[in-house]
Amino acid sequence: xxxxxxxxxxxxxxxxxxxxxxxxxxxxxxxxxxxxxxxxxxxxxxxxxxxxxxxxxxxxxxxxxxxxxxxxxxxxxxxxxxxxxxxxxxxxxxxxxxxxxxxxxxxxxxxxxxxxxxxxxxxxxxxxxxxxxxxxxxxxxxxxxxxxxxxxxxxxxxxxxxxxxxxxxxxxxxxxxxxxxxxxxxxxxxxxxxxxxxxxxxxxxxxxxxxxxxxxxxxxxxxxxxxxxxxxxxxxxxxxxxxxxxxxxxxxxxxxxxxxxxxxxxxxxxxxxxxxxxxxxxxxxxxxxxxxxxxxxxxxxxxx
Numbered sequence: 613x614x615x616x617x618x619x620x621x622x623x624x625x626x627x628x629x630x631x632x633x634x635x636x637x638x639x640x641x642x643x644x645x646x647x648x649x650x651x652x653x654x655x656x657x658x659x660x661x662x663x664x665x666x667x668x669x670x671x672x673x674x675x676x677x678x679x680x681x682x683x684x685x686x687x688x689x690x691x692x693x694x695x696x697x698x699x700x701x702x703x704x705x706x707x708x709x710x711x712x713x714x715x716x717x718x719x720x721x722x723x724x725x726x727x728x729x730x731x732x733x734x735x736x737x738x739x740x741x742x743x744x745x746x747x748x749x750x751x752x753x754x755x756x757x758x759x760x761x762x763x764x765x766x767x768x769x770x771x772x773x774x775x776x777x778x779x780x781x782x783x784x785x786x787x788x789x790x791x792x793x794x795x796x797x798x799x800x801x802x803x804x805x806x807x808x809x810x811x812x813x814x815x816x817x818x819x820x821x822x823x824x825x826x827x828x829x830x831x832x833x834x835x836x837x838x839x840x841x842x843x844x845x846x847x848x849x850x851x852x853x854x855x856x857x858x859x860x861x862x863x864x865x866x867x868x869x870x871x872x873x874x875x876x877x878x879x880x881x882x883x884x885x886x887x888x889x890x891x892x893x894x895x896x897x898x899x900x901x902x903x904x905x906x907x908x909x910x911x912x913x914x915x916x
Contacts, residue, residue: 613681613706613767613771614681614771614774614775615681615682615708615771615772615774615775616638616642616681617641617642617644617680617681617682618631618634618642618643618644618680618681618682618683618684618775619644619645619646619677619680619682619683619684619702620643620644620645620646620683620684620685620686621645621646621683621684621685621686621687621695621698621699621702622645622685622686622687622688622691622695623645623647623655623660623669623671623686624686624687624688624743625741625742625743625748625750625868625871626686626712626736626739626741627645627684627686627687628660628662628667628669628743628748629662629739629741629748629750629753630684630686630712630736630753630756630779630781631643631645631669632662632667632669633753633779633780633781634775634779634781635669636779637778637779637780638778638779640668640669640670643669643670644669644670644671644672644677644680645669645670645671645672646671646672646673646674646677646698646699646701646702647671647672647673647674647698648673648674648694648697648698649673649674649675652671652672652673652674655671656671658746659746660746660747660748661746661747661748662747662748663748663749663750664747664749667748674698674700674701674702675701677701677702678701678702679702679703679704679706679707680702680703680704680707681706681707681708682707682708682709682710682771682772682775683699683702683703683707683708683709683710684710684711684712685699685709685710685711685712685713685718685722686712686713687713688713688714688868688880689713689714689715689717689718689880689882689883690878690879690880692713692718692721693721696721696722696725699722699725699726703726706730707730708730708731708732708768708771708772709722709726709730709731709732710731710732710734710758710772711731711733711734712734712735712736712756714796714797714800714804714868714880714883714884715797715800715880715883715884715887716793716794716797716887717883717887719731719732719733719761723761727763728761728762728763728764729763729764729765729768730764730765730768731761731764731768732758732759732760732761732764732768732769732772732789733758733759733760733761733764733789733790733793734756734757734758734759734789734793735756735757735758735792735793735796736754736755736756736757737754737755737757737796737799737857738752738754738755738857738860738861739752739753739754740752740754740814740861740862740865741754742865742866742871743871744871744874744875751862752860752861752862753781753782754782755781755782755783755784756776756781756782756783756784757783757784757786757789757792757796758772758783758784758785758786758789759785759786759787759788759789759792760789761789769785773785790844791844791845791846791850794835794839794842794844794846795846795850795853795854796854797835797839797884797887798832798835798836798839798846798850798851798854799832799854799855799857799858800867800884801831801832801834801835801884801885801888801902802817802827802828802829802831802832802835802854803817803828803858803867804867804868804869804870804880804884805827805831805869805881805884805885805902805905805906805909806824806827806828806831806905807824807866807867807869807870808867808869808870808872808873808879808881808909808912809827809905809908809909809912810823810824810827811870811873812824812866812870813863813864813865813866813870814858814859814861814862814863814864814865814866814867815863815864816863817858818855818858818859818863827901827905828855828858829851829855830901831885831901831902831905832851832854832855833851834888834892834897834899834900834901834902835888835902836848836850836851837897837899838888838891838892838895838897838899841891841892841895841897842891842895868880869881869884869909873912876916878913879909879913881905881906881909881910881913884902884905885899885902885903885905885906885909886906888902889902889903889906
């Protein structure tokens, strides 16, 4: 069944990037950003911009929202529980659900509330979006990788792929989406945390011979070993591919946790090194770089 109405939960960088692409292709009425009523009141007058142009994408109160054909979550995992509550207003019996949240845990929490039949697994990667002070800037829109969980209706995957095709969003339907999600987690464990801990950028974190690159690679290698212990066949080729993606981004750009440092926002450190350290302990694996990053990032957050 064709998707004509998309509700986003989350109006930050990723949500604005992909929402604007869908609206540009299908019309402004195809996209809305649903917020709980208190958040709507706080942000209704925000003057957002996308690459210098005023953003006119519509926000609605959850209390006034109606079921959508597709709900896409683009929130930070620190706000996931509230986002799932907000979703209640827009999830009907046929609503498909896609999460573009970081990490490997959001879909499990979503499915616990709404079931797996209409829920897909997914990630986005390769964008260089920076969202600060109400303005989104980006040069590369990246791509979405997604696929079915064991209990997902295959028709849901096909419907979402059709939407992305019509919207001009680069995407790949992954036969082994769990592998891709772990590869993205491995990359985030390295790049997000390194840039946050050092105040770095894509350029400084990938500079050959630098301390930041050492941190990046060490944290990623630890995540790879933990993924292997979890039954995910991550390889050095996967690691090199992720580093290659990072090296192709705007060297002056920065990932979300580095943006959090500038804005003094709570970070997703628990979704990254928190997850790796917890799983490593269960498998008896040493992960000193992720332990250090976790400790350092918490110190920086506490200083605010």
